Amino acid sequence: MSVSVQQADFDVGMETSALSAGDDGAGAVASFVGLVRGEDIHAMTLEHYPGMTEKALAEIVAQAHTRWQLRRVRVIHRVGRLLPGDRIVFVGVSSSHRGDAFAACEFIMDYLKTRAPFWKKEDTAAGGRWVDARESDDSAASRWEK
Amino acid sequence: MSVSVQQADFDVGMETSALSAGDDGAGAVASFVGLVRGEDIHAMTLEHYPGMTEKALAEIVAQAHTRWQLRRVRVIHRVGRLLPGDRIVFVGVSSSHRGDAFAACEFIMDYLKTRAPFWKKEDTAAGGRWVDARESDDSAASRWEK
Protein backbone atom coordinates (compact mmCIF):
# COMPACT_ATOMS: atom_id res chain seq x y z
CA MET A 1 0.00 0.00 0.00
CA SER A 2 1.85 3.09 -1.18
CA VAL A 3 -0.47 5.75 0.32
CA SER A 4 -1.60 5.99 3.96
CA VAL A 5 -3.65 8.61 5.81
CA GLN A 6 -3.46 7.94 9.52
CA GLN A 7 -3.44 9.43 13.00
CA ALA A 8 -0.42 7.36 14.11
CA ASP A 9 3.20 8.39 13.76
CA PHE A 10 5.46 6.55 11.30
CA ASP A 11 8.97 5.08 11.44
CA VAL A 12 11.22 6.93 8.99
CA GLY A 13 14.00 4.34 9.14
CA MET A 14 11.62 1.46 8.45
CA GLU A 15 9.81 3.29 5.66
CA THR A 16 13.08 4.29 4.00
CA SER A 17 14.44 0.73 4.18
CA ALA A 18 11.22 -0.69 2.74
CA LEU A 19 11.67 1.44 -0.38
CA SER A 20 14.77 -0.51 -1.42
CA ALA A 21 14.48 -3.82 0.47
CA GLY A 22 15.00 -6.79 -1.82
CA ASP A 23 15.36 -4.58 -4.88
CA ASP A 24 18.84 -4.89 -6.41
CA GLY A 25 18.14 -2.09 -8.87
CA ALA A 26 17.29 0.60 -6.32
CA GLY A 27 20.38 2.79 -6.15
CA ALA A 28 18.74 5.94 -4.82
CA VAL A 29 16.13 6.76 -2.18
CA ALA A 30 15.05 10.39 -1.77
CA SER A 31 12.72 11.23 1.08
CA PHE A 32 11.03 14.11 2.80
CA VAL A 33 9.63 14.57 6.29
CA GLY A 34 7.41 17.55 7.12
CA LEU A 35 7.15 18.57 10.79
CA VAL A 36 4.94 20.82 12.93
CA ARG A 37 6.89 24.02 13.55
CA GLY A 38 6.28 25.28 17.04
CA GLU A 39 7.41 28.87 17.01
CA ASP A 40 4.09 30.27 18.22
CA ILE A 41 1.60 27.44 18.36
CA HIS A 42 0.58 25.01 21.10
CA ALA A 43 -0.77 22.35 18.76
CA MET A 44 -2.14 21.78 15.27
CA THR A 45 -5.18 19.85 14.11
CA LEU A 46 -5.26 18.32 10.66
CA GLU A 47 -8.67 17.81 9.07
CA HIS A 48 -9.12 15.98 5.78
CA TYR A 49 -11.75 14.70 3.36
CA PRO A 50 -11.83 10.92 3.88
CA GLY A 51 -12.07 9.10 0.58
CA MET A 52 -10.99 11.99 -1.59
CA THR A 53 -7.68 12.34 0.26
CA GLU A 54 -6.56 8.82 -0.59
CA LYS A 55 -7.73 9.22 -4.21
CA ALA A 56 -5.90 12.54 -4.61
CA LEU A 57 -2.67 11.13 -3.19
CA ALA A 58 -2.87 7.99 -5.36
CA GLU A 59 -3.44 10.17 -8.43
CA ILE A 60 -0.36 12.29 -7.59
CA VAL A 61 1.76 9.15 -7.16
CA ALA A 62 0.45 7.79 -10.48
CA GLN A 63 1.44 11.04 -12.20
CA ALA A 64 4.93 10.81 -10.72
CA HIS A 65 5.27 7.30 -12.14
CA THR A 66 4.43 8.54 -15.64
CA ARG A 67 6.95 11.41 -15.42
CA TRP A 68 9.98 9.60 -14.01
CA GLN A 69 11.51 6.12 -13.88
CA LEU A 70 10.60 5.16 -10.32
CA ARG A 71 10.78 1.86 -8.49
CA ARG A 72 8.71 2.44 -5.33
CA VAL A 73 6.84 5.38 -3.81
CA ARG A 74 5.49 5.79 -0.29
CA VAL A 75 3.30 8.62 1.00
CA ILE A 76 2.09 8.87 4.61
CA HIS A 77 0.09 11.84 5.90
CA ARG A 78 -1.05 12.15 9.48
CA VAL A 79 -4.37 13.66 10.56
CA GLY A 80 -5.81 14.73 13.92
CA ARG A 81 -4.10 16.67 16.69
CA LEU A 82 -0.32 17.08 16.47
CA LEU A 83 2.21 18.88 18.65
CA PRO A 84 5.22 21.02 17.74
CA GLY A 85 8.04 18.79 16.49
CA ASP A 86 5.64 16.00 15.47
CA ARG A 87 6.02 14.49 12.02
CA ILE A 88 3.16 15.36 9.63
CA VAL A 89 4.08 13.83 6.31
CA PHE A 90 6.51 11.35 4.74
CA VAL A 91 7.23 11.07 1.03
CA GLY A 92 9.83 8.53 -0.10
CA VAL A 93 10.83 7.55 -3.62
CA SER A 94 13.27 4.91 -4.84
CA SER A 95 14.81 4.85 -8.29
CA SER A 96 17.87 3.54 -10.11
CA HIS A 97 19.42 7.00 -10.16
CA ARG A 98 19.16 10.01 -7.89
CA GLY A 99 17.88 12.58 -10.38
CA ASP A 100 14.52 10.87 -10.81
CA ALA A 101 14.19 10.13 -7.10
CA PHE A 102 14.81 13.77 -6.10
CA ALA A 103 12.52 15.22 -8.77
CA ALA A 104 9.63 12.86 -8.05
CA CYS A 105 9.89 13.37 -4.28
CA GLU A 106 9.72 17.15 -4.62
CA PHE A 107 6.95 16.93 -7.25
CA ILE A 108 4.80 14.77 -4.96
CA MET A 109 5.25 17.21 -2.06
CA ASP A 110 4.43 20.22 -4.25
CA TYR A 111 1.29 18.59 -5.62
CA LEU A 112 0.24 17.24 -2.21
CA LYS A 113 0.45 20.78 -0.82
CA THR A 114 -1.92 22.17 -3.44
CA ARG A 115 -4.15 19.23 -4.44
CA ALA A 116 -4.72 16.90 -1.50
CA PRO A 117 -7.67 17.88 0.73
CA PHE A 118 -6.01 18.53 4.08
CA TRP A 119 -6.55 21.61 6.23
CA LYS A 120 -4.47 22.76 9.21
CA LYS A 121 -5.88 24.60 12.21
CA GLU A 122 -3.38 26.04 14.65
CA ASP A 123 -4.03 26.25 18.35
CA THR A 124 -2.33 29.49 19.44
CA ALA A 125 -2.28 31.65 22.58
CA ALA A 126 -4.91 33.81 20.83
CA GLY A 127 -7.18 30.82 20.02
CA GLY A 128 -7.77 28.62 16.99
CA ARG A 129 -6.62 29.84 13.59
CA TRP A 130 -7.03 28.13 10.20
CA VAL A 131 -3.77 28.21 8.26
CA ASP A 132 -3.94 30.25 5.04
CA ALA A 133 -2.85 28.69 1.78
CA ARG A 134 0.53 30.05 0.68
CA GLU A 135 1.12 31.69 -2.68
CA SER A 136 4.58 30.09 -2.74
CA ASP A 137 2.99 26.62 -2.69
CA ASP A 138 0.98 27.47 -5.81
CA SER A 139 4.06 28.67 -7.63
CA ALA A 140 6.06 25.61 -6.51
CA ALA A 141 3.37 23.35 -7.96
CA SER A 142 3.05 25.32 -11.19
CA ARG A 143 6.76 24.79 -11.95
CA TRP A 144 5.87 21.22 -12.91
CA GLU A 145 3.27 22.28 -15.52
CA LYS A 146 5.96 23.26 -18.03
CA MET B 1 29.81 16.52 13.78
CA SER B 2 28.03 17.06 10.47
CA VAL B 3 30.36 14.98 8.26
CA SER B 4 31.43 11.35 8.82
CA VAL B 5 33.48 8.96 6.69
CA GLN B 6 33.20 5.48 8.15
CA GLN B 7 33.13 1.77 7.42
CA ALA B 8 30.06 1.18 9.62
CA ASP B 9 26.46 1.35 8.45
CA PHE B 10 24.23 4.20 9.69
CA ASP B 11 20.68 4.42 11.09
CA VAL B 12 18.52 6.45 8.70
CA GLY B 13 15.70 6.91 11.23
CA MET B 14 18.04 8.15 13.93
CA GLU B 15 19.94 10.45 11.58
CA THR B 16 16.73 11.92 10.19
CA SER B 17 15.31 12.52 13.67
CA ALA B 18 18.52 14.17 14.83
CA LEU B 19 18.17 16.78 12.07
CA SER B 20 15.06 18.26 13.70
CA ALA B 21 15.26 17.11 17.34
CA GLY B 22 14.74 20.00 19.75
CA ASP B 23 14.45 22.51 16.92
CA ASP B 24 11.01 24.13 16.82
CA GLY B 25 11.80 25.93 13.58
CA ALA B 26 12.65 22.85 11.52
CA GLY B 27 9.59 22.24 9.35
CA ALA B 28 11.27 20.25 6.59
CA VAL B 29 13.85 17.46 6.40
CA ALA B 30 14.98 16.28 2.96
CA SER B 31 17.25 13.29 2.80
CA PHE B 32 18.95 10.96 0.39
CA VAL B 33 20.29 7.44 0.71
CA GLY B 34 22.54 5.95 -1.98
CA LEU B 35 22.76 2.15 -2.20
CA VAL B 36 24.94 -0.45 -3.90
CA ARG B 37 23.03 -1.71 -6.93
CA GLY B 38 23.60 -5.39 -7.43
CA GLU B 39 22.52 -6.11 -10.97
CA ASP B 40 25.81 -7.63 -11.98
CA ILE B 41 28.28 -7.21 -9.16
CA HIS B 42 29.20 -9.37 -6.19
CA ALA B 43 30.56 -6.55 -4.05
CA MET B 44 32.00 -3.05 -4.21
CA THR B 45 35.03 -1.56 -2.50
CA LEU B 46 35.14 2.14 -1.73
CA GLU B 47 38.56 3.75 -1.51
CA HIS B 48 39.05 7.34 -0.39
CA TYR B 49 41.72 9.93 0.40
CA PRO B 50 41.72 10.23 4.21
CA GLY B 51 42.00 13.82 5.29
CA MET B 52 41.03 15.35 1.97
CA THR B 53 37.68 13.53 1.94
CA GLU B 54 36.51 15.13 5.18
CA LYS B 55 37.76 18.57 4.05
CA ALA B 56 36.01 18.27 0.68
CA LEU B 57 32.71 17.24 2.29
CA ALA B 58 32.90 20.01 4.91
CA GLU B 59 33.57 22.54 2.14
CA ILE B 60 30.52 21.32 0.17
CA VAL B 61 28.33 21.60 3.29
CA ALA B 62 29.69 25.12 3.96
CA GLN B 63 28.79 26.12 0.39
CA ALA B 64 25.26 24.77 0.86
CA HIS B 65 24.89 26.92 3.98
CA THR B 66 25.84 30.05 2.04
CA ARG B 67 23.35 29.27 -0.76
CA TRP B 68 20.26 28.34 1.25
CA GLN B 69 18.67 28.95 4.63
CA LEU B 70 19.48 25.69 6.37
CA ARG B 71 19.21 24.60 9.97
CA ARG B 72 21.24 21.35 10.10
CA VAL B 73 23.12 19.22 7.60
CA ARG B 74 24.41 15.66 7.97
CA VAL B 75 26.63 13.76 5.52
CA ILE B 76 27.77 10.16 6.08
CA HIS B 77 29.79 8.25 3.49
CA ARG B 78 30.87 4.67 3.96
CA VAL B 79 34.19 3.23 2.78
CA GLY B 80 35.58 -0.31 2.47
CA ARG B 81 33.84 -3.39 1.13
CA LEU B 82 30.07 -3.20 0.61
CA LEU B 83 27.52 -5.67 -0.73
CA PRO B 84 24.55 -5.20 -3.08
CA GLY B 85 21.73 -3.45 -1.21
CA ASP B 86 24.11 -1.90 1.33
CA ARG B 87 23.77 1.80 2.07
CA ILE B 88 26.71 3.89 0.77
CA VAL B 89 25.83 7.50 1.55
CA PHE B 90 23.39 9.57 3.58
CA VAL B 91 22.74 13.28 3.06
CA GLY B 92 20.13 14.96 5.25
CA VAL B 93 19.18 18.64 5.44
CA SER B 94 16.72 20.43 7.71
CA SER B 95 15.24 23.84 7.01
CA SER B 96 12.19 25.92 7.84
CA HIS B 97 10.71 25.26 4.41
CA ARG B 98 10.95 22.40 1.97
CA GLY B 99 12.32 24.27 -1.05
CA ASP B 100 15.66 25.01 0.60
CA ALA B 101 15.91 21.52 2.11
CA PHE B 102 15.35 19.77 -1.24
CA ALA B 103 17.70 22.04 -3.20
CA ALA B 104 20.54 21.80 -0.67
CA CYS B 105 20.23 18.02 -0.37
CA GLU B 106 20.46 17.54 -4.13
CA PHE B 107 23.28 20.11 -4.43
CA ILE B 108 25.34 18.30 -1.79
CA MET B 109 24.87 14.95 -3.56
CA ASP B 110 25.79 16.45 -6.96
CA TYR B 111 28.94 18.08 -5.58
CA LEU B 112 29.89 15.03 -3.52
CA LYS B 113 29.71 12.91 -6.69
CA THR B 114 32.15 15.14 -8.55
CA ARG B 115 34.36 16.71 -5.84
CA ALA B 116 34.82 14.32 -2.93
CA PRO B 117 37.76 11.89 -3.37
CA PHE B 118 36.04 8.50 -3.31
CA TRP B 119 36.58 5.73 -5.85
CA LYS B 120 34.47 2.62 -6.39
CA LYS B 121 35.85 -0.73 -7.51
CA GLU B 122 33.32 -3.36 -8.47
CA ASP B 123 33.89 -7.04 -7.88
CA THR B 124 32.22 -8.77 -10.84
CA ALA B 125 32.16 -12.28 -12.28
CA ALA B 126 34.85 -11.08 -14.70
CA GLY B 127 37.09 -9.71 -11.91
CA GLY B 128 37.72 -6.28 -10.39
CA ARG B 129 36.66 -3.19 -12.33
CA TRP B 130 37.10 0.46 -11.38
CA VAL B 131 33.90 2.40 -11.93
CA ASP B 132 34.15 5.10 -14.61
CA ALA B 133 33.10 8.65 -13.79
CA ARG B 134 29.77 9.48 -15.43
CA GLU B 135 29.26 12.43 -17.76
CA SER B 136 25.77 12.88 -16.29
CA ASP B 137 27.30 13.53 -12.86
CA ASP B 138 29.40 16.37 -14.29
CA SER B 139 26.38 17.95 -15.92
CA ALA B 140 24.31 17.54 -12.75
CA ALA B 141 26.99 19.39 -10.78
CA SER B 142 27.39 22.12 -13.39
CA ARG B 143 23.69 23.04 -13.11
CA TRP B 144 24.54 24.72 -9.80
CA GLU B 145 27.20 27.01 -11.32
CA LYS B 146 24.59 29.29 -12.87
Next chain:
Amino acid sequence: MTIKLLYFASLRERLGTPGESLELPAGVDSIAALRGHLAARGGDWQVFATSTSLRAAVNQAMAGPEAGVKAGDEVAFFPPVTGG
Protein backbone atom coordinates in the same frame (compact mmCIF):
# COMPACT_ATOMS: atom_id res chain seq x y z
CA MET C 1 -33.11 13.41 -6.93
CA THR C 2 -30.84 14.51 -4.11
CA ILE C 3 -27.12 15.26 -3.80
CA LYS C 4 -24.85 14.86 -0.81
CA LEU C 5 -23.18 18.12 0.23
CA LEU C 6 -20.02 18.28 2.37
CA TYR C 7 -18.33 21.32 3.92
CA PHE C 8 -14.79 21.28 5.33
CA ALA C 9 -12.49 23.25 7.61
CA SER C 10 -13.24 26.98 8.09
CA LEU C 11 -16.27 26.72 5.80
CA ARG C 12 -17.72 23.90 7.92
CA GLU C 13 -17.25 26.01 11.07
CA ARG C 14 -18.73 29.11 9.46
CA LEU C 15 -21.84 27.27 8.23
CA GLY C 16 -22.15 25.31 11.46
CA THR C 17 -22.65 21.99 9.69
CA PRO C 18 -20.43 19.32 8.09
CA GLY C 19 -22.92 18.72 5.30
CA GLU C 20 -26.46 17.92 4.27
CA SER C 21 -28.61 16.08 1.80
CA LEU C 22 -30.08 18.48 -0.75
CA GLU C 23 -33.03 18.06 -3.09
CA LEU C 24 -31.56 19.35 -6.34
CA PRO C 25 -33.76 22.23 -7.61
CA ALA C 26 -34.58 22.43 -11.32
CA GLY C 27 -31.93 24.29 -13.29
CA VAL C 28 -29.15 23.67 -10.78
CA ASP C 29 -26.83 21.56 -12.90
CA SER C 30 -23.34 22.97 -12.28
CA ILE C 31 -21.05 23.98 -9.42
CA ALA C 32 -21.62 27.65 -10.31
CA ALA C 33 -25.41 27.23 -10.23
CA LEU C 34 -25.20 25.29 -6.96
CA ARG C 35 -23.15 28.06 -5.37
CA GLY C 36 -25.80 30.58 -6.44
CA HIS C 37 -28.53 28.40 -4.96
CA LEU C 38 -26.73 28.04 -1.61
CA ALA C 39 -25.81 31.76 -1.46
CA ALA C 40 -29.51 32.62 -1.82
CA ARG C 41 -30.07 31.23 1.69
CA GLY C 42 -28.53 34.49 2.93
CA GLY C 43 -26.53 35.13 6.10
CA ASP C 44 -23.33 33.08 6.34
CA TRP C 45 -24.34 31.22 3.17
CA GLN C 46 -23.59 34.31 1.11
CA VAL C 47 -19.96 33.18 1.27
CA PHE C 48 -20.85 30.96 -1.74
CA ALA C 49 -21.39 34.14 -3.76
CA THR C 50 -18.68 36.35 -2.31
CA SER C 51 -15.69 34.05 -1.82
CA THR C 52 -13.23 33.85 -4.68
CA SER C 53 -11.06 31.25 -2.98
CA LEU C 54 -13.65 28.54 -2.25
CA ARG C 55 -12.83 25.22 -3.94
CA ALA C 56 -15.21 22.44 -4.99
CA ALA C 57 -15.03 18.71 -5.64
CA VAL C 58 -17.58 16.50 -7.41
CA ASN C 59 -17.46 12.82 -6.48
CA GLN C 60 -14.11 13.37 -4.73
CA ALA C 61 -12.34 15.00 -7.69
CA MET C 62 -11.47 18.71 -7.88
CA ALA C 63 -14.07 20.55 -9.99
CA GLY C 64 -14.23 24.03 -11.56
CA PRO C 65 -17.35 26.27 -11.68
CA GLU C 66 -18.58 24.74 -14.97
CA ALA C 67 -18.39 21.16 -13.66
CA GLY C 68 -21.74 19.37 -13.94
CA VAL C 69 -23.80 18.35 -10.91
CA LYS C 70 -26.48 15.66 -11.10
CA ALA C 71 -28.64 13.59 -8.77
CA GLY C 72 -26.63 11.17 -6.66
CA ASP C 73 -23.41 13.19 -6.77
CA GLU C 74 -21.27 13.90 -3.73
CA VAL C 75 -20.34 17.59 -3.85
CA ALA C 76 -17.85 19.15 -1.43
CA PHE C 77 -16.91 22.78 -0.79
CA PHE C 78 -13.80 23.84 1.09
CA PRO C 79 -11.11 26.52 1.39
CA PRO C 80 -7.74 26.11 -0.40
CA VAL C 81 -5.91 23.08 0.98
CA THR C 82 -3.06 23.46 3.48
CA GLY C 83 -1.67 19.98 4.11
CA GLY C 84 1.89 18.75 3.91
Next chain:
Amino acid sequence: MTIKLLYFASLRERLGTPGESLELPAGVDSIAALRGHLAARGGDWQVFATSTSLRAAVNQAMAGPEAGVKAGDEVAFFPPVTGG
Protein backbone atom coordinates in the same frame (compact mmCIF):
# COMPACT_ATOMS: atom_id res chain seq x y z
CA MET D 1 63.26 19.90 0.00
CA THR D 2 60.96 16.94 -0.51
CA ILE D 3 57.26 16.55 -1.29
CA LYS D 4 54.92 13.74 -0.31
CA LEU D 5 53.29 12.05 -3.31
CA LEU D 6 50.09 9.98 -3.09
CA TYR D 7 48.41 7.84 -5.77
CA PHE D 8 44.86 6.54 -5.53
CA ALA D 9 42.52 3.95 -7.03
CA SER D 10 43.32 2.67 -10.54
CA LEU D 11 46.42 4.91 -10.70
CA ARG D 12 47.75 3.41 -7.46
CA GLU D 13 47.26 -0.10 -8.85
CA ARG D 14 48.85 0.78 -12.19
CA LEU D 15 51.95 2.32 -10.59
CA GLY D 16 52.13 -0.43 -7.97
CA THR D 17 52.62 2.00 -5.09
CA PRO D 18 50.39 4.17 -2.88
CA GLY D 19 52.94 6.98 -2.83
CA GLU D 20 56.49 8.08 -2.17
CA SER D 21 58.64 10.86 -0.86
CA LEU D 22 60.20 12.81 -3.72
CA GLU D 23 63.21 15.14 -3.70
CA LEU D 24 61.80 18.06 -5.70
CA PRO D 25 64.09 18.65 -8.74
CA ALA D 26 65.02 22.22 -9.68
CA GLY D 27 62.45 23.78 -12.01
CA VAL D 28 59.60 21.50 -10.94
CA ASP D 29 57.29 24.07 -9.37
CA SER D 30 53.82 23.22 -10.71
CA ILE D 31 51.49 20.26 -11.15
CA ALA D 32 52.16 20.34 -14.91
CA ALA D 33 55.93 20.29 -14.39
CA LEU D 34 55.64 17.52 -11.80
CA ARG D 35 53.58 15.41 -14.22
CA GLY D 36 56.29 15.86 -16.84
CA HIS D 37 58.97 14.82 -14.34
CA LEU D 38 57.08 11.67 -13.32
CA ALA D 39 56.24 10.74 -16.94
CA ALA D 40 59.96 10.85 -17.76
CA ARG D 41 60.42 7.71 -15.65
CA GLY D 42 58.92 5.84 -18.61
CA GLY D 43 56.86 2.63 -18.60
CA ASP D 44 53.61 2.89 -16.63
CA TRP D 45 54.66 6.35 -15.46
CA GLN D 46 54.00 7.73 -18.93
CA VAL D 47 50.36 7.89 -17.87
CA PHE D 48 51.27 11.28 -16.34
CA ALA D 49 51.92 12.58 -19.86
CA THR D 50 49.21 10.70 -21.76
CA SER D 51 46.16 10.78 -19.48
CA THR D 52 43.76 13.66 -19.96
CA SER D 53 41.49 12.62 -17.12
CA LEU D 54 44.03 12.43 -14.26
CA ARG D 55 43.17 14.81 -11.39
CA ALA D 56 45.52 16.36 -8.85
CA ALA D 57 45.29 17.81 -5.35
CA VAL D 58 47.83 19.95 -3.50
CA ASN D 59 47.61 19.83 0.27
CA GLN D 60 44.24 18.08 0.05
CA ALA D 61 42.57 20.64 -2.22
CA MET D 62 41.79 20.05 -5.92
CA ALA D 63 44.46 21.68 -8.09
CA GLY D 64 44.74 22.49 -11.81
CA PRO D 65 47.89 22.05 -13.94
CA GLU D 66 49.16 25.56 -13.13
CA ALA D 67 48.89 25.05 -9.36
CA GLY D 68 52.19 25.67 -7.58
CA VAL D 69 54.16 22.88 -5.90
CA LYS D 70 56.80 23.60 -3.25
CA ALA D 71 58.85 21.72 -0.67
CA GLY D 72 56.74 20.22 2.10
CA ASP D 73 53.58 19.93 0.02
CA GLU D 74 51.38 16.85 -0.09
CA VAL D 75 50.52 16.20 -3.74
CA ALA D 76 48.02 13.55 -4.81
CA PHE D 77 47.13 12.18 -8.24
CA PHE D 78 43.97 10.17 -8.96
CA PRO D 79 41.33 9.35 -11.57
CA PRO D 80 37.99 11.24 -11.63
CA VAL D 81 36.08 10.57 -8.40
CA THR D 82 33.20 8.09 -8.33
CA GLY D 83 31.74 8.25 -4.82
CA GLY D 84 28.16 8.76 -3.70
